[in-house]
Amino acid sequence: MRSKNGAGGRVSFIQAARRRQIIAAAIETVTAVGYGQASLARIAEHADISKSVISYHFANxxxxxxxxxxxxxxxxxxxxxxxxxxxxxxxxxxxxxxxxxxxxxxxxxxxxxxxxxxxxxxxxxxxxxxxxxxxxxxxxxxxxxxxxxxxxxxxxxxxxxxxxxxxxxxxxxxxxxxxxxxxxxxxxxxxxxxxxxxxxxxxxxxxx
Known part of the structure; x- marks a missing residue:
């Protein structure tokens, strides 16, 4: 898990929660449109976040x-x-x-x-x-x-x-x-x- 600083437990908790949110959005997007159409842009839209937020937590x-x-x-x-x-x-x-x-x-x-x-x-x-x-x-x-x-x-x-x-x-x-x-x-x-x-x-x- 990426971390921009060493602020400890609260940052880690927030990051873990965000990753779970993104993973949940990815699951729902793949289920709805299929593997081939599940782009990062669609997943970000489903999660109501920017694509850059996904890129912060996942390489691609x-x-x-x-x-x-x-x-x-x-x-x-x-x-x-x-x-x-x-x-x-x-x-x-x-x-x-x-x-x-x-x-x-x-x-x-x-x-x-x-x-x-x-x-x-x-x-x-x-x-x-x-x-x-x-x-x-x-x-x-x-x-x-x-x-x-x-x-x-x-x-x-x-x-x-x-x-x-x-x-x-x-x-x-x-x-x-x-x-x-x-x-x-x-x-x-x-x-x-x-x-x-x-x-x-x-x-x-x-x-x-």
Whole structure:
């Protein structure tokens, strides 16, 4: 975070609040007009500030949109953490993982639609997706939960990477389906996924 002086906590607090305001405006602008049309000028207009204010806090549009993704993913992980930490079994953590991810979706649709737009469209100068590695982090955490369940004898033998990717795609699909069918009961959707993947990981009696 930039700071023009060392005035301490109040300046930092004001700057942090301004950055949150700009990030919120960027999210709403990307959702409204799409990634390609979300210029700094449009974001500034939406936030009712000058473009120079954005330039003070962010190096450029790429920096701002990258910070949108970073903040939302970090917030999502922070939201899920207490639900995961409350579970003492891998089966419980798997259920909490699914339900808490979907609960965050329910309360943050606009943010996640914007993040999906940015992740799909944002490219480095060489053309590679900027967020390819970061987007894999939640999958790695889920793989670890599935492996722990196998090692503890809770889950049957399966490829944890394949199943983790399948679970992630199923959860992410809920956001797309919900956008197209706003009346969808996301809690029930999540419960159905918990049942489905509970059966998929279940250790059949007498078999490994």
């Amino acid at each position: 549009k790429d920096d701002l949109l990258e910070q949108v993704v970073v903040q939302v993913i970090d917030d999502w992980a922070a939201f899920m953490k207490p639900y995961l930490d409350a579970e003492t079994t891998s089966a419980g953590r798997l259920a909490a993982y699914i339900r808490s991810r979907i609960a965050y979706m329910r309360d943050n649709q606009t943010r996640l639609v914007a993040v999906a737009e940015i992740i799909v469209n944002h490219r480095a100068p060489d053309g590679k997706p900027v967020f390819a590695e970061r987007d894999a982090v939640p999958v790695a955490d889920l793989v670890a939960t599935l492996r722990a369940g196998q090692q503890a004898g809770e889950f049957r033998a399966f490829d944890p990477i394949v199943l983790a990717m399948t679970i992630t795609q199923a959860i992410d699909g809920a956001l797309t389906y919900w956008a197209e069918h706003p009346g969808t009961d996301l809690a029930a959707y999540g419960d159905e996924l918990v049942t489905l993947f509970g059966l998929a990981t279940e250790k059949t009696r007498g078999k490994p």
